[in-house]
Amino acid sequence: MNRLANKVAMITGAGRGIGAAIALAFAREGAAVVLAELDLEMAQRTAREIEGAMVAAGANNAGGASKVLAVQTDVTQSASVQHAVREAEQAFGAVDVLVNNAGINVFCDPLTMTDDDWRRCFAVDLDGVWNGCRAVLPGMVERGAGSIVNIASTHSFKIIPGCFPYPVAKHGVIGLTRALGIEYAPRNVRVNAIAPGYIETQLTHDWWNGQTDPAAAQQATLDLQPMKRIGRPEEVAMTAVFLASDEAPFINASCITVDGGRSALYHD
Numbered sequence: 001m002n003r004l005a006n007k008v009a010m011i012t013g014a015g016r017g018i019g020a021a022i023a024l025a026f027a028r029e030g031a032a033v034v035l036a037e038l039d040l041e042m043a044q045r046t047a048r049e050i051e052g053a054m055v056a057a058g059a060n061n062a063g064g065a066s067k068v069l070a071v072q073t074d075v076t077q078s079a080s081v082q083h084a085v086r087e088a089e090q091a092f093g094a095v096d097v098l099v100n101n102a103g104i105n106v107f108c109d110p111l112t113m114t115d116d117d118w119r120r121c122f123a124v125d126l127d128g129v130w131n132g133c134r135a136v137l138p139g140m141v142e143r144g145a146g147s148i149v150n151i152a153s154t155h156s157f158k159i160i161p162g163c164f165p166y167p168v169a170k171h172g173v174i175g176l177t178r179a180l181g182i183e184y185a186p187r188n189v190r191v192n193a194i195a196p197g198y199i200e201t202q203l204t205h206d207w208w209n210g211q212t213d214p215a216a217a218q219q220a221t222l223d224l225q226p227m228k229r230i231g232r233p234e235e236v237a238m239t240a241v242f243l244a245s246d247e248a249p250f251i252n253a254s255c256i257t258v259d260g261g262r263s264a265l266y267h268d
């Protein structure tokens, strides 16, 4: 508890899935959280759930101002992300932690992929991460403190045929993480990434449901896992708490893989 006390954290794509789990975990650790999400209604629902969980845990600030804020944000638009940062600052003060979590699957065959597929993928999965960094870095650099956590993927290191261009963008997220981590290390701003493997979210269910035999696709995924299960959003969130907190002051320009060992496996 309170590992993020007095911190203000903004999480993109926090309406559901991994982002929502990170927002809840951060709130439990005492942070004021800003859910910067495309779908405002979903973000507001999630914000109410987080507030409910905090009240149930006896952690509400006794009738004071809520420490959870939902802001409609499209990470593909730099002005939208900058607006979200201003809203966060007005509500809670300077943003100490940014989690660039919003992401979409764009899985194509390279030669049948449309230009629009390519642009859609990069707009969210790479430009979106940069737009977030660009919006918070000036303040962090000026204050000489800050932590950015980018949600990458095991696709940042490994390739599955037919998933193009998602892994290209996710490789870029690691490059961005390392480059910015080095640029701003002298100003005590840390930039790290988390590479989740299969995590049970809507994104994963949508992928299974898009296969000819969803149940068989799900079983095949489970069979590939060394731990014979896929991950839970909370398991990514715990890693994000660690990286965002003062427990990781010398971890910078790094990536932590959260995949139950899957990417270390050569073959069964």
Ligand code: NDP
Binding pocket: 012, 013, 014, 015, 016, 017, 018, 019, 036, 037, 038, 039, 073, 074, 075, 076, 101, 102, 103, 104, 105, 124, 128, 151, 152, 153, 154, 195, 196, 197, 198, 199, 200, 201, 202, 203, 204
């Ligand atoms: P979900 O699809 O469940 O959640 C993603 C959230 O991001 C949604 O709420 C979505 O909103 C939001 N979002 C999408 N586009 C934008 C945008 N332009 N601006 C703001 N928000 C946006 O995904 P996950 O929770 O599974 O994934 C989160 C991150 O983790 C992604 O970066 C993904 O690539 C990564 N990841 C996930 C893995 C998994 O197995 N689930 C594995 C490895 C990495 P809306 O629904 O309105 O579009």
